[in-house]
Amino acid sequence: MAGPTASVTPSLTPLTAALLAVCAWFVPGVGHLWLRRTQKGIVFLAVLPVMFAIGLALQGRLFPFHIPEPLVALAALADLGIGALYFVAWGLGLGAGNVVAPSYEYGNTFLIVAGLLNVLVALDTYDIAVGRK
Amino acid sequence: MHSHLLLLVVFSALTSLVFAVLQRDTPREQGRLWLLLFAGFLGAALVLGWVMYPFPGGPA
Numbered sequence: 001m002a003g004p005t006a007s008v009t010p011s012l013t014p015l016t017a018a019l020l021a022v023c024a025w026f027v028p029g030v031g032h033l034w035l036r037r038t039q040k041g042i043v044f045l046a047v048l049p050v051m052f053a054i055g056l057a058l059q060g061r062l063f064p065f066h067i068p069e070p071l072v073a074l075a076a077l078a079d080l081g082i083g084a085l086y087f088v089a090w091g092l093g094l095g096a097g098n099v100v101a102p103s104y105e106y107g108n109t110f111l112i113v114a115g116l117l118n119v120l121v122a123l124d125t126y127d128i129a130v131g132r133k
Numbered sequence: 134m135h136s137h138l139l140l141l142v143v144f145s146a147l148t149s150l151v152f153a154v155l156q157r158d159t160p161r162e163q164g165r166l167w168l169l170l171f172a173g174f175l176g177a178a179l180v181l182g183w184v185m186y187p188f189p190g191g192p193a
Binding site: 039040043044047048050051054058102103106109110113117120121124 | 135137140143144147148150151152154155160
């Protein structure tokens with residue numbers, strides 16, 4: 001069902017829409033805000049960083065890109081899905097993970113799911129921008 | 134924060150919220166889908182936890 005703002009959302013070229021999706025990946029929610037889906041953008045901007053922060057607080061790990069271990073590499077890719085926050089956390093030395101902490105696996109789950117949800121949000125931005133939604 | 138149930142509730146609430154906002158456009162529809170997904174997350178986790186309780190490796 002089209003929202004009340006759908007009719008005023010311009011259809012962008014695929015290249016521009018892809019650039020917008022990259023921006024939406026880098027900062028969660030910014031793509032929807034740019035497309036005037038303000039309520040959705042604010043929710044994504046608030047919730048996804050909170051999930052990422054909870055994951056770090058629970059001593060989850062930002063996995064390294066270790067190709068010989070495919071599952072670790074996939075987890076790293078999912079972590080990267082959160083965009084700029086990944087690099088901020090990495091720069092601040094957060095996300096080392098504490099494997100003996102009771103909340104370690106919960107932290108990993110929050111980090112990975114926050115990243116994957118942000119990828120979905122970025123793909124949704126692309127769909128809206130090219131007029132599919 | 135080591136309460137497994139609290140972490141389950143927080144995770145379910147936030148994940149359901151993102152899915153609901155992503156999939157629906159009006160606040161009313163989003164609220165309904167959020168409730169449905171949240172209940173589904175909690176219900177599925179509790180039922181699966183109960184079913185797996187007697188498996189080896191669980192509480193003695």
